[in-house]
Amino acid sequence: MAPQPSEQSHSRSWIPASAGKTGKAELDQALAAWRLLLGGEHVLVGAAIAQHTGPGTGATSRDVPALLLPATTTEVQDLVNIARVHRVPLYPVSTGRNWGYGDGRPVVDGCVVVDLSRMNRIVSLDPELGLVTVEPGVTQGQLRQYLDEHRLPFMVPTTGAGPQGSLLGNALERGYGLAPVSDHFQAVMALEAVLPDGTLYRSAISEQGAALADQAYKWGFGPYLDGLFSQGSFGIVTRATLSLVREPEAMEAFFFWIERFEDLEGAIGPVRTLLQQAGSSIGGLKIMSGHVAGIYAGSGDRRRSAWLGSGYVAGPRELNAAARRLVTRILRPHVSRLIVVPTWLPAWLDGMLGPLLATRFEGLAAMLRGARGNIDLMTGRPSEVGLPAAYRTAPPTGPLDPGRDGAGLHWYPPWSR
Numbered sequence: 001m002a003p004q005p006s007e008q009s010h011s012r013s014w015i016p017a018s019a020g021k022t023g024k025a026e027l028d029q030a031l032a033a034w035r036l037l038l039g040g041e042h043v044l045v046g047a048a049i050a051q052h053t054g055p056g057t058g059a060t061s062r063d064v065p066a067l068l069l070p071a072t073t074t075e076v077q078d079l080v081n082i083a084r085v086h087r088v089p090l091y092p093v094s095t096g097r098n099w100g101y102g103d104g105r106p107v108v109d110g111c112v113v114v115d116l117s118r119m120n121r122i123v124s125l126d127p128e129l130g131l132v133t134v135e136p137g138v139t140q141g142q143l144r145q146y147l148d149e150h151r152l153p154f155m156v157p158t159t160g161a162g163p164q165g166s167l168l169g170n171a172l173e174r175g176y177g178l179a180p181v182s183d184h185f186q187a188v189m190a191l192e193a194v195l196p197d198g199t200l201y202r203s204a205i206s207e208q209g210a211a212l213a214d215q216a217y218k219w220g221f222g223p224y225l226d227g228l229f230s231q232g233s234f235g236i237v238t239r240a241t242l243s244l245v246r247e248p249e250a251m252e253a254f255f256f257w258i259e260r261f262e263d264l265e266g267a268i269g270p271v272r273t274l275l276q277q278a279g280s281s282i283g284g285l286k287i288m289s290g291h292v293a294g295i296y297a298g299s300g301d302r303r304r305s306a307w308l309g310s311g312y313v314a315g316p317r318e319l320n321a322a323a324r325r326l327v328t329r330i331l332r333p334h335v336s337r338l339i340v341v342p343t344w345l346p347a348w349l350d351g352m353l354g355p356l357l358a359t360r361f362e363g364l365a366a367m368l369r370g371a372r373g374n375i376d377l378m379t380g381r382p383s384e385v386g387l388p389a390a391y392r393t394a395p396p397t398g399p400l401d402p403g404r405d406g407a408g409l410h411w412y413p414p415w416s417r
Helices: 024-038 047-053 073-086 140-149 167-172 211-216 261-281 290-296 317-334 345-360 362-378
Strands: 090-093 112-115 122-126 131-134 188-194 236-243 250-258 282-289 307-315 337-342
Touching (some): 047 112, 073 090, 073 236, 122 140, 131 211, 188 211, 250 317, 250 362, 261 282, 261 307, 261 317, 282 290, 282 317, 307 317, 307 362, 317 337, 337 345, 345 362
Parallel strands (some): 090 112
Antiparallel strands (some): 122 131, 131 236, 188 236, 250 307, 282 307
């Protein structure tokens, strides 16, 4: 019988052909077995599920019979076997906060959610190679804290989902971000996954006893099977090794403004040319509407230009100087304004002049807030700077959670270089 369940850490599901048709007796038997396995407090039903996940970021509601919270790979293997015996469809998520690509709710009714947020160990980190092995519940913010506490000079693969977003969930969805490497599945070097029969998948090179070599060489030997678990339907990923980018010697951010909506088309070609010619010395390049840029800056509907673009130059100082000249030469003729600043400058200005700016130069203070948030993401520091854009009205105070707050959100990232 061909495998039926599937894994995607956020928006793909483990759904057999009988999804939504599980009988009450079968479900009750599975729930009883899961409670014995995980403990009753880690098997949520009814209102406890809604309290845990919130209404979600989509317009539709879902019938979710239960939500499971395993803490180890062995527990995942056992709960998968229980689901297989009782023919209960499963839908795994990492933290359920891969905003824009999905949330903590399944895509069809009748699926039991497997929430992997309790599996939140940073298993290992090689300080020389920058190879970090994490479980699905490890968040961007958690890795940033770990790197800072151990004074390790690496960048977190940040996204606009904020500090509570899962590293692994976003990578498996082939998400991207501003800090290098921007293609997050490209940074996945090795993984392990629980298959539909409860067995554990590892790559062939790891199975031969060369686990360290497996982590250092993405492709291994033979067919590249790890890719089946990226937007795939073949297992629940319980661990992965990511390659982190070392902090560059120097880094500068550049910002450019396009005054009129109709002038955007004329700037797209030069932006593409810049990416093609500059290679990896330039990254994080994005263009957002003036309205969204105002939200980033915390200034509501304030609009200075129709479009705001940003990016960074990173690398050895000598190469940065050449890349900075390239940015100026290619972009300046096609945009209204262009500035290039060291990444430390907005934070320094805000710290030195923040109170004065807030009371006497509100516009400049707002621009600095937006620049700081953008630069945090560029430099591998998770930030909530983009999350207010998911809310039609002023977002609540405290850590933002679009799923909890029922804020509609869907991202379509066209990506080319």
